[in-house]
Amino acid sequence: MNPLTNSEMARFQSCRRGWYISYYLRLRRIRDYASLPSVGNFYHHGLEVYYNTGETDVVDMVRYEADALINDNPDMAEQINKDAELAQIMLTGYFEWLEETGADEGLSVIGAEQAVEVGLGETGYRLRGKIDTRLERDADGAWLQLENKTVANLGDIPKYAQAAPQFLTYDLLAFLLAKEEKGRRTDGVIINMARRVKRTPRAKPPFYDRWEVRHSVEELRSHYRHVVGIGRQIEEVRHALDNGADHHTVCPPKVDRNHIWACPCAPLTPMMDDGSDWKSFVEDLYEEYNPWQRYEEEK
Numbered sequence: 001m002n003p004l005t006n007s008e009m010a011r012f013q014s015c016r017r018g019w020y021i022s023y024y025l026r027l028r029r030i031r032d033y034a035s036l037p038s039v040g041n042f043y044h045h046g047l048e049v050y051y052n053t054g055e056t057d058v059v060d061m062v063r064y065e066a067d068a069l070i071n072d073n074p075d076m077a078e079q080i081n082k083d084a085e086l087a088q089i090m091l092t093g094y095f096e097w098l099e100e101t102g103a104d105e106g107l108s109v110i111g112a113e114q115a116v117e118v119g120l121g122e123t124g125y126r127l128r129g130k131i132d133t134r135l136e137r138d139a140d141g142a143w144l145q146l147e148n149k150t151v152a153n154l155g156d157i158p159k160y161a162q163a164a165p166q167f168l169t170y171d172l173l174a175f176l177l178a179k180e181e182k183g184r185r186t187d188g189v190i191i192n193m194a195r196r197v198k199r200t201p202r203a204k205p206p207f208y209d210r211w212e213v214r215h216s217v218e219e220l221r222s223h224y225r226h227v228v229g230i231g232r233q234i235e236e237v238r239h240a241l242d243n244g245a246d247h248h249t250v251c252p253p254k255v256d257r258n259h260i261w262a263c264p265c266a267p268l269t270p271m272m273d274d275g276s277d278w279k280s281f282v283e284d285l286y287e288e289y290n291p292w293q294r295y296e297e298e299k
Contacts, residue, residue: 003117003128005295006169009230016237017253017272018263024241024251027286028264039196040150042066042087044132047094047148051112051133056095059088089198090150090207097208107144110134115295118176120224125231129173130295132192142187143174149193157191158211167191168223171215188214248273 002008012019021027042065046058066084070077098104117128133146147170149157161167167189178184191211197203215223240250253259253269260266267285271278290296 002292003126003295004120004227004231004234005128005292006166008234008291009169009227010165012230012234012237015254015259015263015265016251017247017265017269019234019237020241020247020251021265021268023291024238026288026291027282028289029267030285030287039083039086039090042084043090043150043194044148046087046091047132048112050095051109051146059091062088062091086196086198090194090196093199093207094194103210106138107135108138110136110143116173116177117295118173118180120176120228120231123228123231125228127169127173127176127227128292128295129170131170131173134174135190137187140185142185143178144187145170145174145189146192147189149191150196151193152196154193154195154206154209157193161191161211161213162215164213165223165226167213168215168219169227171213172220172223172227175220188212 008019008023011022042062045065046062049058049061050056062084066080069080073080112133113130114134115128115130116134117126119126131145132148135144135146136142137144147167151157157164171186171189174186178186189212191213193209193211195207197207199205199207237250241247253265253272255269259269265272268278268281270276271281
């Protein structure tokens with residue numbers, strides 16, 4: 001049984017055919033720019049290195065990474081350069097914002113991009129996540145989780161953050177881990193937002209902000225049941241496919257306005273339904289991969 005992750009559960013719920021491609025067949029598109037670092041990826045990696053080492057020269061690191069990507073993907077040079085430049089501007093501004101506001105004062109870093117895993121009681125499932133930055137509050141030793149988000153504006157995420165499955169899942173992980181250490185407590189998730197803007201003279205601040213989300217024990221208990229329920233659905237579908245079930249029956253697509261750019265099955269869905277030889281298309285433009293690798297490798 002594979003550990004449950006927020007990414008797999010989200011994919012399964014958003015489009016079962018997308019889950020079938022990514023997590024059952026374990027396929028991803030080859031040399032699709034969507035699979036290369038974007039603004040968010042560059043920015044996240046910069047913060048990962050900063051919070052793990054304390055070094056702020058990550059801005060130069062982004063340029064180095066971008067040049068290496070361009071060397072391997074020259075046809076995508078313009079987009080890579082554009083994304084890297086914006087990420088560098090955002091990182092520079094973030095460090096200035098930290099110095100001006102003291103937002104990280106009183107917080108000690110446990111680790112950045114840490115994979116954590118915990119058993120879900122007697123269910124047989126294990127919940128796994130990779131936290132952007134795990135923190136400990138100096139005043140009382142409480143655990144906090146910093147989740148970095150690059151956003152178009154600072155107002156959208158707070159509108160739905162309390163009930164967002166990602167934040168509930170990460171808070172549940174921390175809560176269960178804390179239970180294993182007597183006397184330890186957690187105090188929620190800090191959403192660390194940065195606007196995707198170049199901060200030109202015409203751009204209007206603020207460009208950075210944080211939103212704290214705290215879940216009650218009852219909210220976490222409810223989400224625990226949600227996770228177990230989704231896990232059982234995934235295992236039922238996986239078992240059916242293993243035993244020869246038609247993917248059309250157990251993994252139908254769910255197409256909406258976001259599907260074309262957000263789902264791995266988007267270019268395949270018409271061919272999978274109109275009788276085309278979609279498997280030959282897969283051989284040319286997709287490759288096998290391990291969707292859980294990012295949780296397993298140590299950087």
